[in-house]
Amino acid sequence: MRSYSTTPAVGPILRGVIVSRAVTDNLARASWIRRMFEEGARLKQERGAEKVFDFTLGNPEIEPPPAVLAAARRVLDSPEPHRHAYMPNAGHVAVRAAVAKRLRAATGLPYTAGHVLMTVGAGAALNTVLKALLDPGDEVLTVAPFFAEYVFYAENHGGRLVVVPPKADLTPDVGKLEAAITPRTRAILVNSPNNPSGVIYPASAFVEIEAMLARAARPIVLVSDEPYRALVFDDVVVPEVPPLVTRSIVATSWSKSLAIPGERIGYLALSPRMPEAAELFEACTFTSRVLGFVNAPALWQWVVAEVGDQVIDVAPYREKRDLMYEGLTRIGYQCVKPQGAFYVFPRTPIDDDVAFVRLLAEEGVLTVPGSGFGMPGHIRISLTVERETVVRGLPGFERAFRKARGGG
């Protein structure tokens, strides 16, 4: 089964009895995810799963490349001792050196194993670096729309996520970012190619961010969350951030590029240009350990050292992007054309995105409200579905659009 449940196995939910107030509050704030899941389950039961088109999950529906699975088998069959033992908390030095070599080739910067820290996916990479950067009350700026977990990742470490609206093309409005900087700002967290919009931030945005950070009264780091870097269409080049921004940290994973999100393997790369790189590396090695990650999975470290530059075939995602984008715009939806990742993020024909998600659900189409990504008035459509689901789901998008416009 591809989906995962947020519902408990048994029993009613007794809010606030044993669970902390903070997590109880977070659960209430994130309850729309749960409501959507329950709504989807109800619809599938009522109408039959084949009549419900579920575009909610960003979980690759494809299998990893055969070379990746073959490499995993080789690691398991290896007679070499201690392949599955503890290691330095930052990861195997040989693996980090292999990643550093790729980073040197991509950026021209002198990365070494001492700049790379293997992590339990991009989520762990972000938590590891935020714990190293934040004191209670510190602020992390991000650009809407953003990956919804950022709110909780910042709060995990006593921080606060401050959301800055984007330009009309959903790229960063650096003037607005600068206006949001306070003495508590420690980091700027951006994600390109973007979940949920599929937009790729241009090099010029990072040039502006570099100039802005140079004007800041104290060091602020740019954390570039890039798990979709390899999933791009139309020959667009995703700019390398570290050559453009001095104090930059890349957080990424192979979850999407190799379709192995369940295996939990990624890394943090601290720019060799950052004056504090050595100090921050030591801090991140410690925070990764004490957050309980200890180290990234050994098996998958060896695999990505060998085949981590492979990428899934992006052609089917491009085809589904084209089908969905062209289908939606033909109906009348307004939408920035996604150039990467596997999402489409159109505007809703009415301002209330949650109400529109309900209208779509009545037509058998499940999507996620933009409010969850800091951008009301939009919906996120995930393309991690069969091509057939896109084709058969589009009439539901059309009926809901007409109803919302009062066309019945």
Ligand SMILES: Cc1ncc(COP(=O)(O)O)c(C=O)c1O
């Ligand atoms: C923008 C973004 N960042 C981070 C993550 C977390 O990725 P991982 O599965 O590697 O932890 C995701 C997962 O969907 C994501 O979309």
